Amino acid sequence: MSFAGVIAAVFVLQLAVMYFTDEAPGAVVLFPSEGFISSMPADMAVVGMGKGWVAVKSDGDRLGKRLYQAGARLVLPAGLPGCLPLPKTSRQNIQD
Numbered sequence: 001m002s003f004a005g006v007i008a009a010v011f012v013l014q015l016a017v018m019y020f021t022d023e024a025p026g027a028v029v030l031f032p033s034e035g036f037i038s039s040m041p042a043d044m045a046v047v048g049m050g051k052g053w054v055a056v057k058s059d060g061d062r063l064g065k066r067l068y069q070a071g072a073r074l075v076l077p078a079g080l081p082g083c084l085p086l087p088k089t090s091r092q093n094i095q096d
Contacts, residue, residue: 018064024077
């Protein structure tokens with residue numbers, strides 16, 4: 001398998017983790033649609049953002065699936081070993 005194939009497989013695996021499991025304590029939404037934040041469920045919190053991404057945390061179930069239902073285009077896990085880290089402010093909140 002080529003390097004590009006390996007990268008694509010890892011990316012698809014991370015998308016599947018977010019959609020089908022509750023393993024990740026947070027998520028990074030890539031390329032959020034206009035109005036995405038206002039359409040998120042009330043139990044979700046924005047813990048970081050930048051141009052083209054929003055970091056989200058929720059204690060509720062099915063975070064990834066509910067983010068897609070709110071209009072997210074791509075959702076990656078955050079806060080797991082080997083995944084994107086949550087912003088420091090959210091890590092402090094998780095430990096409190």
